[in-house]
Amino acid sequence: METLKKTCLYDSHIALGAQMSPFGGFMMPIQYSGIIEEHNAVRTACGMFDVSHMGEIFVTGPESESFVNRIFTNDVSRLLPGHVQYGMMLYQDGGVVDDLLVYRMHEAGTWLLVVNASNIGKDYDWICAAAEGRNVNILDRSGEYGQIALQGPDSEQLAARALGFDLSDLVFYTFREVDFDGGKVLASRSGYTGEDGFEFYASPSVTRKIWSALLGAGVMPCGLGCRDTLRFEAGLPLYGHELGPDISPLEAGLGMFVKMDKGDFIGRNAAAALREKGLDRKLTGIELSDKAVPRAGYQVEAPDGRRIGEVTTGYNSISTGKSVCMAFVELPYSVPGTPVGIRIRKKVFPGTVCGKRFYDKKYKR
Amino acid sequence: MSKIAEGLLYSESHEWVKVEGDIAVIGISDFAQKSMGSIVYVDMPEEDDEVSQDEEFGAVESVKAASDLYSPVSGTVIEKNAALEDEPGLLNTDPYTNWIIRVRMSDPSETESLMDAAAYSEFLDRQA
Numbered sequence: 001m002e003t004l005k006k007t008c009l010y011d012s013h014i015a016l017g018a019q020m021s022p023f024g025g026f027m028m029p030i031q032y033s034g035i036i037e038e039h040n041a042v043r044t045a046c047g048m049f050d051v052s053h054m055g056e057i058f059v060t061g062p063e064s065e066s067f068v069n070r071i072f073t074n075d076v077s078r079l080l081p082g083h084v085q086y087g088m089m090l091y092q093d094g095g096v097v098d099d100l101l102v103y104r105m106h107e108a109g110t111w112l113l114v115v116n117a118s119n120i121g122k123d124y125d126w127i128c129a130a131a132e133g134r135n136v137n138i139l140d141r142s143g144e145y146g147q148i149a150l151q152g153p154d155s156e157q158l159a160a161r162a163l164g165f166d167l168s169d170l171v172f173y174t175f176r177e178v179d180f181d182g183g184k185v186l187a188s189r190s191g192y193t194g195e196d197g198f199e200f201y202a203s204p205s206v207t208r209k210i211w212s213a214l215l216g217a218g219v220m221p222c223g224l225g226c227r228d229t230l231r232f233e234a235g236l237p238l239y240g241h242e243l244g245p246d247i248s249p250l251e252a253g254l255g256m257f258v259k260m261d262k263g264d265f266i267g268r269n270a271a272a273a274l275r276e277k278g279l280d281r282k283l284t285g286i287e288l289s290d291k292a293v294p295r296a297g298y299q300v301e302a303p304d305g306r307r308i309g310e311v312t313t314g315y316n317s318i319s320t321g322k323s324v325c326m327a328f329v330e331l332p333y334s335v336p337g338t339p340v341g342i343r344i345r346k347k348v349f350p351g352t353v354c355g356k357r358f359y360d361k362k363y364k365r
Numbered sequence: 366m367s368k369i370a371e372g373l374l375y376s377e378s379h380e381w382v383k384v385e386g387d388i389a390v391i392g393i394s395d396f397a398q399k400s401m402g403s404i405v406y407v408d409m410p411e412e413d414d415e416v417s418q419d420e421e422f423g424a425v426e427s428v429k430a431a432s433d434l435y436s437p438v439s440g441t442v443i444e445k446n447a448a449l450e451d452e453p454g455l456l457n458t459d460p461y462t463n464w465i466i467r468v469r470m471s472d473p474s475e476t477e478s479l480m481d482a483a484a485y486s487e488f489l490d491r492q493a
Contacts, residue, residue, distance in 0.1 A: 293405065
């Protein structure tokens with residue numbers, strides 16, 4: 001058993017009385033005051049998350065652009081410096097290595113790949129293997145960075161008031177470097193909650209100072225518990241649930257991030273073959289008429305009781321009060337309005353297939 | 366620190382029982398509701414369903430997880446607390462007045478295996 005790592009904000013979480021739990025190889029705060037209160041703070045005002053567990057891998061060198069485009073499903077040849085793209089890295093067979101953000105840094109030939117904590121080692125090894133024989137450098141700098149996500153409609157105002165950052169010029173998925181207390185901060189307008197907000201990447205010491213300044217300004221600390229309820233409502237995938245080595249991004253409804261027309265990339269042939277053959281299953285939303293909670297792994301059934309799929313994430317939605325989930329179901333059952341059942345303990349609860357976004361995103365465009 | 370109501374009997378799975386003749390009123394302890402967090406759904410059996418001692422009879426769901434409910438006694442369900450269908454959070458507000466089911470016991474001597482308030486308090490201390 002590998003020992004669990006601590007983020008640079010661990011001591012603060014303990015001092016704040018957070019409920020801590022292992023996640024992605026780190027001891028992480030799950031909640032402070034309570035998932036519902038924290039969730040609502042992000043939806044109506046703002047909240048902050050320690051997401052220092054996320055991985056930061058840099059790709060540099062003369063061939064870096066063509067290399068990143070070869071390992072990534074989105075098209076970075078269209079990405080300007082100071083801009084961010086979401087996409088996936090795929091195995092040859094079309095399954096997902098990881099989903100990630102790619103930052104095109106202002107320095108020429110420098111790319112920052114922000115990956116899931118649980119996948120850092122696997123991603124780094126896979127990227128290095130793919131880089132064999134190419135003129136690029138791969139550097140895992142995850143340990144040098146802390147990261148704080150400030151999320152919610154009041155984020156821009158709080159960043160100005162508590163940190164002195166004027167970020168009003170940034171639109172969603174753009175970033176620039178700012179200074180805080182003598183340290184450099186990469187301020188990115190992005191997040192994983194469906195709300196407007198920022199992600200601040202900085203050294204551990206600067207990260208601690210930003211966290212303290214935001215706490216001092218009254219920003220509510222929020223744990224991974226509500227990070228999951230928030231991303232789920234917005235229909236955002238989580239690796240290990242809606243994405244994984246056995247799942248194609250096309251099945252997960254993420255085809256818009258797989259640019260088939262950009263030229264070759266790893267996994268393209270498999271994606272093209274699947275598109276040609278047609279999907280067997282698709283990620284969809286399901287709304288239950290009762291309040292019982294469908295959870296990951298629960299069976300989805302056709303009206304005749306046959307197993308047709310499986311729940312990937314489900315909650316009694318904090319924003320709407322309805323019990324809803326995302327689930328992979330056989331293609332014919334993925335049409336909105338289709339009646340299905342979900343087996344929860346001993347009973348089968350009736351539900352209806354619907355879109356997988358239960359909350360409209362509020363990004364600044 | 367969780368509250369323990371006097372005059373009730375408790376199970377190791379944190380249900381409480383109030384004995385009224387051959388009727389057992391069953392709920393969950395303050396410790397149970399605190400460890401669950403905000404309760405969003407209570408899965409209850411129907412009237413006339415049979416329950417058995419130490420066997421699952423339903424579940425309580427919080428935002429993050431479902432916890433099974435185990436019956437402290439055997440018997441027949443004579444009533445479920447319908448108020449919990451609309452307001453499951455009542456179990457957080459006051460776990461000792463908001464019961465979950467009422468059971469007509471088939472073997473009232475089963476209650477002898479349960480803990481009284483003092484024994485449950487010691488049990489919780491040992492868990493800590």
